[in-house]
Structure formats: C-alpha cells, structure tokens
Amino acid sequence: MSPTFGKCFDPTGAKFGIPTYPWRYAPDGYATRRQLRALGLRPGGQPVAAQVMRRSRGRKTGVLVGYLYRIDLAKPIRPMTSRKWGALALAMLARRTCPQCRLDAGYVIPRSLGTCVSCAYPNEQRAA
Numbered sequence: 840m841s842p843t844f845g846k847c848f849d850p851t852g853a854k855f856g857i858p859t860y861p862w863r864y865a866p867d868g869y870a871t872r873r874q875l876r877a878l879g880l881r882p883g884g885q886p887v888a889a890q891v892m893r894r895s896r897g898r899k900t901g902v903l904v905g906y907l908y909r910i911d912l913a914k915p916i917r918p919m920t921s922r923k924w925g926a927l928a929l930a931m932l933a934r935r936t937c938p939q940c941r942l943d944a945g946y947v948i949p950r951s952l953g954t955c956v957s958c959a960y961p962n963e964q965r966a967a
C-alpha cells in the first residue's frame with residue numbers, strides 16, 4: 840500500500856468524519872452527483888454518504904475531494920416540476936380562452952381571428 844493510498848483510505852470515517860476512499864476506489868452503491876445524473880438520478884436531499892480523495896498539486900489543501908451519494912437513496916430526476924406543468928396548463932388555457940366571450944373555446948384561439956370561431960362568425964353559427 841503506497842503512502843498516498845493509506846492517507847486517503849479511511850473506510851470507517853475515523854479520520855475524516857465520513858468514509859473516505861482513494862479516487863477510483865469507491866465501493867459499489869456509491870456515486871458522485873455527476874454519476875447520479877448520468878444514471879438519471881439526483882441525491883434527493885440525502886446527506887453526503889462518503890467521499891473520494893486524491894492528491895492535487897493545484898489545490899492549497901493538496902487534495903481533491905469528490906462527494907459520494909448512496910445510489911439506493913437517490914431519486915429519479917423529474918424533467919419538469921408540477922409547478923411548471925401548472926404554469927404550462929394555465930398558459931394553454933389562456934390561449935384557448937376567447938378574449939371576446941371569455942369562454943374556453945376548447946381549442947387554441949387562431950391568431951388570424953383573434954376570437955373564437957363563434958365570435959368571429961356569429962351569423963354563420965346562427966344559420967347552422
């Protein structure tokens with residue numbers, strides 16, 4: 840075991856507070872935020888479960904740390920929040936509502952008419 844490996848290897852968390860593994864030696868079942876994202880997952884509010892560490896010359900501390908999350912606690916990424924869906928539904932409703940009679944026409948108001956078909960052609964509607 841090299842000195843670097845030993846310095847970064849703390850699977851019980853005695854030295855660093857949380858289980859620490861050398862870079863690329865993380866146990867199965869853990870993933871970084873980026874790796875979770877590649878799996879279509881997100882941490883989902885869980886705390887950092889473990890970390891990976893490697894020496895880095897560019898850093899003041901001399902080490903580069905990557906935080907790991909438990910894959911079994913991760914949640915799937917929702918493509919759109921329910922609030923966004925609600926906003927979209929409202930926008931669609933606004934586009935379907937006739938500005939003249941204020942009714943939901945059931946279809947998007949044609950821009951060429953500016954109102955629902957009944958308002959645009961009242962005579963034809965009456966004739967039918």
Ligand SMILES: [Zn+2]
Binds near residue numbers: 937940941942956958
């Ligand atoms: Zn109308």
